[in-house]
Amino acid sequence: MRVVKIEGRGGPEVLQLREAPEPVPGPEEVLVKVHASAVNRADLLQCMGLYPAPRGVPADIPGLEYAGEVLAAGSRVTRHRPGDKVMGVAGGGAFAEQLVAHEREAVAPPPGASAAEAAAIPEAFFTALDALLMQADLRPGEAVLVHAAGSGVGTAAVQIASAIGATAIGTSRTEAKLARLGALGMAHGIAIAGKEPRFAERVRELTSGRGADVVLDLLGGRLLEETLAATAERGRMMLVGLLAGVHAEVSLGTLLTRRIRLTGTVLRSRPLEEKIAVAQAFERQLLPLFGRGKLRPVIDSALPFEKVREAVQRLSSNETFGKVVLAWSQP
Amino acid sequence: MRVVKIEGRGGPEVLQLREAPEPVPGPEEVLVKVHASAVNRADLLQCMGLYPAPRGVPADIPGLEYAGEVLAAGSRVTRHRPGDKVMGVAGGGAFAEQLVAHEREAVAPPPGASAAEAAAIPEAFFTALDALLMQADLRPGEAVLVHAAGSGVGTAAVQIASAIGATAIGTSRTEAKLARLGALGMAHGIAIAGKEPRFAERVRELTSGRGADVVLDLLGGRLLEETLAATAERGRMMLVGLLAGVHAEVSLGTLLTRRIRLTGTVLRSRPLEEKIAVAQAFERQLLPLFGRGKLRPVIDSALPFEKVREAVQRLSSNETFGKVVLAWSQP
Numbered sequence: 001m002r003v004v005k006i007e008g009r010g011g012p013e014v015l016q017l018r019e020a021p022e023p024v025p026g027p028e029e030v031l032v033k034v035h036a037s038a039v040n041r042a043d044l045l046q047c048m049g050l051y052p053a054p055r056g057v058p059a060d061i062p063g064l065e066y067a068g069e070v071l072a073a074g075s076r077v078t079r080h081r082p083g084d085k086v087m088g089v090a091g092g093g094a095f096a097e098q099l100v101a102h103e104r105e106a107v108a109p110p111p112g113a114s115a116a117e118a119a120a121i122p123e124a125f126f127t128a129l130d131a132l133l134m135q136a137d138l139r140p141g142e143a144v145l146v147h148a149a150g151s152g153v154g155t156a157a158v159q160i161a162s163a164i165g166a167t168a169i170g171t172s173r174t175e176a177k178l179a180r181l182g183a184l185g186m187a188h189g190i191a192i193a194g195k196e197p198r199f200a201e202r203v204r205e206l207t208s209g210r211g212a213d214v215v216l217d218l219l220g221g222r223l224l225e226e227t228l229a230a231t232a233e234r235g236r237m238m239l240v241g242l243l244a245g246v247h248a249e250v251s252l253g254t255l256l257t258r259r260i261r262l263t264g265t266v267l268r269s270r271p272l273e274e275k276i277a278v279a280q281a282f283e284r285q286l287l288p289l290f291g292r293g294k295l296r297p298v299i300d301s302a303l304p305f306e307k308v309r310e311a312v313q314r315l316s317s318n319e320t321f322g323k324v325v326l327a328w329s330q331p
Numbered sequence: 332m333r334v335v336k337i338e339g340r341g342g343p344e345v346l347q348l349r350e351a352p353e354p355v356p357g358p359e360e361v362l363v364k365v366h367a368s369a370v371n372r373a374d375l376l377q378c379m380g381l382y383p384a385p386r387g388v389p390a391d392i393p394g395l396e397y398a399g400e401v402l403a404a405g406s407r408v409t410r411h412r413p414g415d416k417v418m419g420v421a422g423g424g425a426f427a428e429q430l431v432a433h434e435r436e437a438v439a440p441p442p443g444a445s446a447a448e449a450a451a452i453p454e455a456f457f458t459a460l461d462a463l464l465m466q467a468d469l470r471p472g473e474a475v476l477v478h479a480a481g482s483g484v485g486t487a488a489v490q491i492a493s494a495i496g497a498t499a500i501g502t503s504r505t506e507a508k509l510a511r512l513g514a515l516g517m518a519h520g521i522a523i524a525g526k527e528p529r530f531a532e533r534v535r536e537l538t539s540g541r542g543a544d545v546v547l548d549l550l551g552g553r554l555l556e557e558t559l560a561a562t563a564e565r566g567r568m569m570l571v572g573l574l575a576g577v578h579a580e581v582s583l584g585t586l587l588t589r590r591i592r593l594t595g596t597v598l599r600s601r602p603l604e605e606k607i608a609v610a611q612a613f614e615r616q617l618l619p620l621f622g623r624g625k626l627r628p629v630i631d632s633a634l635p636f637e638k639v640r641e642a643v644q645r646l647s648s649n650e651t652f653g654k655v656v657l658a659w660s661q662p
Contacts (some may be wrong), residue, residue, distance in 0.1 A: 146550035220583045239587055246584040252551045253577040256570055262593045323332035 002328070004095035006060045009049040020061070023093075025100045027074040029301055032101060034064075034068040034304075035115035036327040037094045038152070039315045040123055041241065042268060046092070047312070053092040054269045064268065065095030065160045067109055067118030077103045085109050086280060089126055091268055095308065106277045107283045110290035113297070120323035121290075122299035124152035127240060128160050128216065128266055129286055130278045135263060136214045140165030145203055145212035146231055147219045148216050149186060150177035152323045153240065155298040157216045158186045159287070161227055162295040169206055172198055177321050182296070190214035197221065200229035206309035211235060221245020228254050228262075238261045298322030304329045324327075333659070335426035335639050337391045340380040343640035345469040346447045351392070354424075358433045362518040363432060365399040366446035367633075367658040368425045369483070370646045371454055372572065373599060377423070385421040385600045387564050394425030395599060398440055398449030408434045419610060420450045422458055422599055426639065428659055435607045438614045440452055441621035444628070451628035451654035452621075455483035458598055459491050459547065460617055462608045466543045466594060468568035470502075471496030476534055476543035476561055477507070479515060481508035483654045484571065486629040487570060488547045489517045491617070497545075500537055502530055508652050515629070527553065531560035544564060552576020559585050559593075568593045629653030635660045 003020040023029040043062040045051035053059050056302035068086040070080045076249045080086060086106040093099050095214025132138045138161065145158045161168040162185025169188045170181050178189030188206050191201045211232035217224070222243030228251060231237055238259060255262065267275070282309055289295045300320040303311045305325055334351040356362040374393040376382035382391050395631045398418040411417060417437040424430050440449035463469045469492065477488045480501025492499040493516025500519045501512050509520030519537050521530045526573055535542055542563035548555070552575030559582060568591060586593065598609070620626045631651040632643045635658055642655045 107366070220587075224581075224583065239583060242583055242587060246582065248581050248583050250555075250579050250581045251577065252555070252570060252573055252579050253596065255593070255601070256551075256573060256597055257595070259594070259596050261595075263590070264583065264588070264592075265590050266587055269588070 001097035002305070003061050003097070004063065004247070004305060006062060010047065011016055012047070012312040015062075015308050015312065017306065017308070019217055020096065022098050023100045025072060025074045027076045028084065028103055029074045029100045030064060030070045030077060030080050030103050030106055031072040032068045032099050032106065033071045034094065034097055034328065036062045036067050036119035036325055038065055038119050038123065038326065039311050039324045040064050040152070041243075041315065043095075044312060044316060045078055057091035058093040058096075059111070061093045063090065063092065063096065065089050065119060065122040066099060067115045067121075070106075071098065073103070078105060079103045085118070086121050088266060089122045089275065095305070095326065102272060102276065105272070105279050107279050108287065112288060113290070116325045116327055119325050119327070120152070120299050122140070122253045122266070124156035124224040124297075124323060125160070125286055126278050126282055127153045128156040129282055130267065131216055131238040131240055131265055132160055132277070133164070133212060133263060133285065134236050134281060138164065138166050138214045142209060143167045143169060143207045143210070143232075144216065145227070146170045146216045147223070148172065148241070148243065149181050149189070150174065150251060150321045151218060151299070153216070153218060154320050155181070155184055156295075158184050159295050162186070163289050169203060169212065173318070180321055183236040188276045196226070198226060202228050203230040207232070214238070215257035216240060219244035221248055224248035225251060228260065231258065231260050233258045235260050239264045245315045248288050298326050306321060332428035333636070334392050334428070335394065335636060337393060341644040343378065345378050346393075346639050346643065348637065348639070349651050351427065353429050354431045356403060356405045358407040360405045360431045361400045361401045361411050361417065361434050361437055362403040363397060363399045363430050363437065365425065365428055365430060365448035365659065367398050367656055368394045368411045369396055369450050369454065369481035369657065370393050370642050370655045371483070371545070372574075372646065374426075375643060375647060379459070383394045388422035389424040389427075389657055392424045392427055394421065394423065394427065396420050396450060396453040397425040397430060398452075399445045401437075404434070410434045411437060416449070418453050420453045420598060420606065421627055426636070430529050433603060433607065435602070436610050438610050439618065441618060442477045444621070447630060447633045447656045447658055448628045454598070455628075455654060456491070456617055456626070457609050459487040460613055461598065462547055462569040462571055462596055463488055463491055463545060464495070464616065465609065465612060466571050466596060469495065469497050474498045474500060474538045474541070474563075475543035475545040475547065477501045477547045478558070478560070479480035479503065479555070479572070479574065480512050480520070481505065481652045482549060483629070484547070484549060486512070486515055486611065486653050487626075489515050493517070494620050496661070497544055500534060500543065504649070511658060513593050527557070528576055529557060531557050533562040538563070544615065545569070547571060550575040552579055556582060559591065562589065562591050564589045566591050570595045571597070631655050633658060
């Protein structure tokens with residue numbers, strides 16, 4: 001089968017289309033023919049040698065999500081049959097024509113979704129679901145601040161917030177992205193610019209002085225202090241990315257007196273049972289909302305796997321809105 | 332009635348014994364004759380003008396906890412009768428011969444406890460209960476790192492951890508305090524010294540490399556980074572004090588990859604319903620353990636209110652072990 005391999009360390013140029021042996025499913029696993037995948041920042045970091053794959057995952061094949069169909073099912077599989085459409089997240093190895101997944105990790109895509117649409121869903125919606133609903137327990141009526149709202153996770157978070165009756169306030173460097181986010185249900189957009197953007201005051205204005213009850217923070221770093229200032233009493237800050245840096249000066253006085261909860265989170269390295277729990281929650285809680293038009297995948301661009309370097313380059317540009325999808329051409 | 336008043340700003344010298352009018356209980360409140368109280372760091376901060384009393388509390392009478400007996404009960408009170416012994420936390424105003432409290436905030440002291448013993452319980456045990464069990468959800472078999480383990484909250488936390496089958500690892504500057512903590516159920520003590528103490532490696536050794544599942548941190552500041560390094564994957568760090576400083580440099584990479592949850596918390600400024608929830612949880616979950624000898628108040632010293640300045644001085648010395656109690660002499 002064809003796969004994308006990391007050969008060396010560096011930028012997109014380390015990615016090569018290669019042949020590799022097909023994986024073999026275990027008794028509780030399905031063998032999936034991958035029709036499409038999508039690019040994540042973790043893939044970029046892995047190319048640079050900064051984010052090695054967790055154990056039990058191909059070390060040199062990136063790719064954290066997939067959409068495709070079941071080719072074969074292990075002897076104890078009960079949820080899926082050959083021919084079923086499936087999608088899901090993976091610890092790595094999804095930039096391949098085939099992969100194996102535990103049957104409870106693989107979920108059905110929304111009815112009628114194309115492979116490209118389905119491939120734009122798992123990482124973005126699983127991450128946002130897990131952070132906003134499962135961990136931060138976002139409730140209707142609450143305000144959620146979503147940084148990098150035009151990203152894959154950001155566009156998913158804005159839609160989920162809106163779908164459950166919460167108020168989404170998004171930040172982006174680009175006014176054009178903020179305009180598009182309005183159509184996804186974002187209530188308020190804040191354009192942030194410069195090295196030390198100020199947005200806490202605006203968030204307070206938009207929340208009657210209270211601040212954001214929940215924050216989905218993909219930035220971290222030097223923006224963390226200002227984000228803390230934008231957070232309400234008993235607010236839950238979910239740190240899911242570190243685009244603005246891995247270190248931060250934190251005002252512990254604010255954290256303490258406002259009783260703020262700051263949680264770091266990452267999906268990739270979790271043990272199987274936790275990944276299954278998120279997949280099952282997705283199937284139960286979010287999948288029905290795709291059918292009702294409350295949620296939809298947001299595709300920035302779709303490219304064939306032959307152009308994987310271009311796709312990775314595009315994600316690095318910070319000019320994307322939603323997901324950069326990769327699809328296998330027919331051989 | 333006699334009260335301790337803050338007149339001016341500064342150290343213990345601003346505290347004066349004065350006369351003040353008796354408070355009047357509302358329909359759901361009890362009027363309590365205070366037999367004893369205890370000193371907290373918040374009282375010191377309040378003297379310095381750094382920690383103003385929340386609204387609805389006497390602004391110039393410190394004191395956050397009390398033990399005494401019910402003098403009179405409001406018309407709708409059902410839980411207490413005049414003559415009942417009670418204890419509890421207060422937003423302030425407990426350095427007085429009388430105070431009022433909502434009937435559901437006032438709980439029964441352990442049977443047979445003296446007023447001094449009862450006064451050593453509320454802040455320490457309510458805070459530790461709330462942080463360790465209600466918020467961090469500490470479970471049997473888990474390891475909890477307790478900083479400043481010889482403090483009032485520390486001695487309570489060590490006992491609660493031990494009582495529920497968790498492993499308490501305590502830190503203190505003083506070997507003598509660590510020795511005494513062993514008798515309270517602490518499994519391991521770590522003496523920390525100097526401006527930048529190192530203890531993470533030792534905590535990892537004591538936990539088979541895993542780190543502390545829960546941390547009760549009264550220090551914060553420059554020790555936070557080392558504390559983070561001592562925390563396990565999915566660890567819950569509860570920040571309840573800032574003795575080591577109000578700012579910290581935080582490694583967000585560690586927070587994210589280990590999926591650590593850092594929560595700031597404080598009891599004093601909470602709304603009534605949350606304070607009642609903690610008091611009721613104490614009565615249900617911890618009070619029975621005092622009767623069985625699993626928990627006990629730890630009194631460093633007991634002084635009459637006439638010596639309130641000395642008591643405050645003693646707490647500032649950092650040489651205390653457990654609580655500094657204040658009692659009213661008979662007039």
